[in-house]
Amino acid sequence: MKKNRAIEKQFNLLDYALSSLWRRKLKNLGIIAVFALVIFLVASFQILTGSLTETAERILAKTPEIVIQKMSAGRQESIPVIYLDRLADIFGIRAAVPRVWGYYFNETSGANYTVMGVDRAAMPEGKNLAMAIEGDFPAAGQGEAALGREVAADLKLAGRRTFSLFRPDLSLKSFRVSGIFAASTDLLTADLIVTGLDDGRDLFAIPENRATDLLVYVTNPNEIGTIAKKIADRLPDTRVLTRPQIHKTYKVVFGWRSGFASICLLTALAAFVILAWDKASGLSAEEKREIGILKILGWQTADILVLRFWESLAVSGLAFLVGCTAAYLHVLFLEGSLFRPVLLGWSVIHPSLKIVPVIAAADLLLIFTLSVLPYLAATVIPAWRCSTVPPDAAIK
């Protein structure tokens, strides 16, 4: 019976709190709108970062397990193809193939393309690579190229199937477009031109016996580390990059960018909470009088605190829900357009990949902890200070 009365009392307090918020709806809607906006910004970053990392991981899962680059004086240089012979007897290597790649600056548009020449026939994942292309994979030695969607747009082909790029000696090399990369791979292929190995060598004037790097495919992914170590021992003048390391690099890049932006946004959140504290600690004469009247009519200090708690929870909880939902929709429908440049860069060509929002419970908990809890503290503690004053003093 006593328990029921306590529950009924809580319902009464909640009812009073909600109607009290409703009675000051303009002011409270304003607070909710500003609070939701700040939470939206923070949540957008969290969701966008999670989504981009997830997308990168999904795409990188199809890339070679190990990449070998020759280093000289701390810089990368072309690698002799003959190095492949030294890897022949390492157990667990499924295939090892040369690749040429480099950057091409389009002076007309100011964009940088990444041009890659591969020998599809020698690559175990060649079939997967071909499936990522809408059209055909470039045939070897035929002057064909597959383009990332953004490159195709940047070249302004307008229905044409051919284009030309300058060799280092400024002579022109012509390409025929064999296909366009699927939008789902945009994160990695937006600025990419893939061509045959020989055509790549021809464009960059790389000798036949050299490549930009060597790609190594392993049989058992659990052995990547061991095999990479063996390769590093055999080829001491090279840098051996593993897929997990590249994963990590993406995570670090997104994490750093998102972290930097998050710090800025958390500062905004902190400013809002400080403002809420400042406002709540300087309760208006009207609010003080209301507390005094309620105490005269039989409320206790604890009731006032519970009332303020419900009010603050309703305001911050609603702002949290609205902010997080808006952030999800922002990433789902607008693909995080507000913050994409921050995370993907401001280059002329940037990926227009389709992002599937990824929400981690830990992220939501973090946002809740950094927004709702400080707001509760910022509003309930000053109310406690006021409600401990004798009621007759509060209404004088």
Place this chain on the structure above:
Amino acid sequence: MLIECKDLVKKYRLEDRELQAVDHVSFSVAEGDFVAILGHSGSGKTTLLSMIGGLARPDQGNVYINGVDCWRQSELKLAGMRNQLIGFIFQFGSLIPTMTAIENVLLPLSFADPGSDPSAKIPLARELLDQVGLADKENSFPAQLSGGQQRRVAIARAFINRPGIILADEPTGDLDEDTEGEILEIFRQYNTEKKTTFLVVTHNSKLVLTQNNPRTFLMKDGQFSEARISGST
């Protein structure tokens, strides 16, 4: 005795000096008494009323209500006493500005009986508003009411829980003569018919004269004495 005050003292610190607002006051009030406390501004009447009503803790002395030392109770019981035993009428506007007149009247019910349906008391709230002449103002907000009308809403609110004791501080201060007469008649009815006990702080001797067998006290500089009033103060 319903209310018993023993040796009540209340002091306030005013910059460099100490003001003794209530100076060793003792008196008793029986159930159904109508007690008027007369005195000039600053004589300590309101402070005395606040101590009896459980709003301001005395520096010394005790207040017994129904034999219970109210300042030795827990905050919970003290709050319950304020809610269910006492109805307050203050000289200032004591309404919640964002609530309508009828919502203000119903406000004490939310804690009187948490399990009950407050809407069941709406007819009673309407009846009380009708008694104070505000039947047509139940949906008006305090800002839409005159000072006198706000006071009348506060009076209706004080009666909503059917309290045994009404503590009133200048209850007819802003009211016109007709409304004042109506309010005093309500007080008289509750006092004589429902045996509600009244402690009223006032300047208005008319308030005393309209009641049946009122007891009158005078307060001056915090000191208290019983008086006999006839005709005027």
